[in-house]
Amino acid sequence: MPFTLQAPVHSELLIKKSRFIGCIQPVEDRAQAQAVVAALKAAHPGAAHVCWALLAGGQSAAVDDGEPSGTAGRPMLDVLRHQDLQGVLATVVRYFGGVKLGAGGLVGAYSDCIAQAVKQAVKVPIVAKTVLRFEVPYSLEGWVRRQLALFDAVALQVHHAQGVIFDIQLLLHQEAAFRAAVTASSAGVVVWHAKAP
Known part of the structure; x- marks a missing residue:
C-alpha cells in the first residue's frame, strides 16, 4: 500500500565538514516540487547544491544539481521508493566543507540524510x-x-x-x-x- 506524509520532516548531517540539510514533504505534483526547490535555493544562496527527488507517479524526478551524475537525486529517490512513498519530495541542501567525499561517500550522505528524515516521519496510507x-x-x-x-x-x-x-x-x-x-x-x-x- 502506498503512503504519503502527514507533514514535512527535516534532518541534518555533518560529514567531513560538509553540511547536509534534508527535508521530506508531501507535494501534489512536479510544479509544486519545483516551487519548493526554487524557494530553497533562494533561502540558501551560499549552498553548493540543492539536490532533490520527487516520487509522484509519472511526474517523478531525480536531480543532482551539479553533483556527479547519480550520486544525489537517484539515491534519494531510491529511499522514497523503498519506503513505498508517493506524492513526496525529498530535498537536500549541501554546504561544501572543503573535503571531497567521492561518489560512494556522496551516495551514502544523500541517502542517509533522507533515510533519517523518513525514520521520524508519520506515514499516512493513500486510500483510493x-x-x-x-x-x-x-x-x-x-x-x-x-x-x-x-x-x-x-x-x-x-x-x-x-x-x-x-x-x-x-x-x-x-x-x-x-x-x-x-x-x-x-x-x-x-x-x-x-x-x-
Whole structure:
C-alpha cells in the first residue's frame, strides 16, 4: 500500500565538514516540487547544491544539481521508493566543507540524510477514492444527503435541475455498496451518469 506524509520532516548531517540539510514533504505534483526547490535555493544562496527527488507517479524526478551524475537525486529517490512513498519530495541542501567525499561517500550522505528524515516521519496510507455523478428525484435529496454521511462521502457539487444531480467523492471500496443502496431506495429511478471530472 502506498503512503504519503502527514507533514514535512527535516534532518541534518555533518560529514567531513560538509553540511547536509534534508527535508521530506508531501507535494501534489512536479510544479509544486519545483516551487519548493526554487524557494530553497533562494533561502540558501551560499549552498553548493540543492539536490532533490520527487516520487509522484509519472511526474517523478531525480536531480543532482551539479553533483556527479547519480550520486544525489537517484539515491534519494531510491529511499522514497523503498519506503513505498508517493506524492513526496525529498530535498537536500549541501554546504561544501572543503573535503571531497567521492561518489560512494556522496551516495551514502544523500541517502542517509533522507533515510533519517523518513525514520521520524508519520506515514499516512493513500486510500483510493472515486467520484460519482447521479441524479435522483427531489423527494430523495434528503435521504441521499444522509447516505453521504453514512458512507463518509463528500458532496462536491449539487445541481438542481429536473432532478437533483450529485457529484460526490467516496472511498473506492465503498462504491458498489453506495450504488446498491441508492438504486434500491430510489426504486430504480436513479440515473447514473458518466463519472464527474
